[in-house]
Amino acid sequence: MNKVFLIGAAGTAYGKSNLTARDLSMLASKHAIENAGIKPQDIQASFVANAFGMAEKQGHLGPLLMSSLGIPHAPSSTIEAACCSGGSAFREAYVNVASGFYDVMLITGTEKVSHLDTLTATTYFAYGGDYLFEGCSGASFPGLYAAMARAHMHEYGTTEEELAAVAVKNHNNGMFNEKAHLQKKITVDDVLKSPVVADPLKLFDACPFSDGAAAAIIASEEFMNRNGLEKKISIKGSGRSGGSGSLHTREDMSSLESTIRASREALGQAGISVKDLDFAEVHDCFTIAEIIAMEDLGIFEKGQASKAVVEGRTAINGEIPINPSGGLKSKGHPVGATGVGQIVEVFDQLTGNSGKRQVNDARIGLTHNVGATGGSCAVHIFERE
């Protein structure tokens, strides 16, 4: 496999936007091309990550995006893997460039859902899970993650206060991210007193419905050498796994097998252990998801991650900063954009452009992106050259 570099990445602000997913995707892509220092015509192909295009009556975004960049001939298709669409699109592009088929690819994730009412948005999200056998029984995504939270609490004694500490930490980080959706400092008490969504999960345990886009550009070593471009960040590992598409068909309700498999694949390729990571952007669609992610990635033992959060070990100045961007919880979760947006955060961190949320001397970063209740997972590892 050829060496592949992350050469540019940029995102729009996340939150409620008046723009379409199409316009958002153009803004993020244009910005990523600028900071990669290449021309649009250098891009040979693209993948778009967009899960709910039909909520805006617009599928097949790729050709529209390519045309707006002046390269209508460049092939572009949508990769959909629910909330893991972004990470999956990045993975497929990585495979194309690492295999030598293409030299330069653009990956753009975009989503627009804020025009939907809560019930409609919740329903669209549920289409990404086992809709007929879980959604139609009344279980929304918050409901399914609540069942996972309850199982984790039962098995390991995890408490609602510990879950709340994840939200407090991520909101703290998001305060330093001017592109975050919810830039608001909160306390454990605020979380515990926020309205219950699906017991034991409350409003402040959940990520919001966000609009936004993020884009990344990757290139082969040969392209970099040919054009005399500075190699700043290399992709050290790419892991991707499927898992049970339903929650109920899983063996263990407090663990995601797809995270375990994808992360071991990526770590194996990188030839490192989780101890070598300087920070990680993990998929915290709910506070419990960040706890389970840290345990499945192997950063903490099962049942220990929530204690580590309370002790501040995952804060920006802690031993292993988790979600310095604010995570899905505070930065927001524009579904198709999310996995690519995690990579934008890694790009900013590894190039020293994260301002007040900069992780000290960040050299190796990991992204972890999950679809539904674990049906899809993508893990990537990046290193500063």
Place this chain on the structure above:
Amino acid sequence: MSVSYWRLRDRYYRIIGSICDSCTYESFPKFNTCPKCKSHDISDKEMPNTGKIISYTLSYESMPGFEHELPMSIGLIKLDNGVNIVSQLVDSEVEDIKINATVKAVFRKINADGNSGQIYYGYKFKVINA
């Protein structure tokens, strides 16, 4: 959801899953190849109608058609043959809904297409021994 619901009605009416004829692995909903031994010799199998709660939630967020039932209890249930299922929990006191409580399937109206449209029936579960 009418077309797929009708096509899948036996799985909703009687909880029909699959059994692997070579290794006896059972699962719900139906499967085509055994996830355990990869055999293709699969038969339909009616799942047991009792089990235990392995996790649950009291949800204040609705899915389409459940707006008037909020908050609603949803259970993750391990049936007596070890197969899991997600179902609404009805006719049960909220304090009786806990991990390890015994539950039994009941046949209920699940949803409807508007006021005069098709009505969907299927399984829900209730606590019989808290």
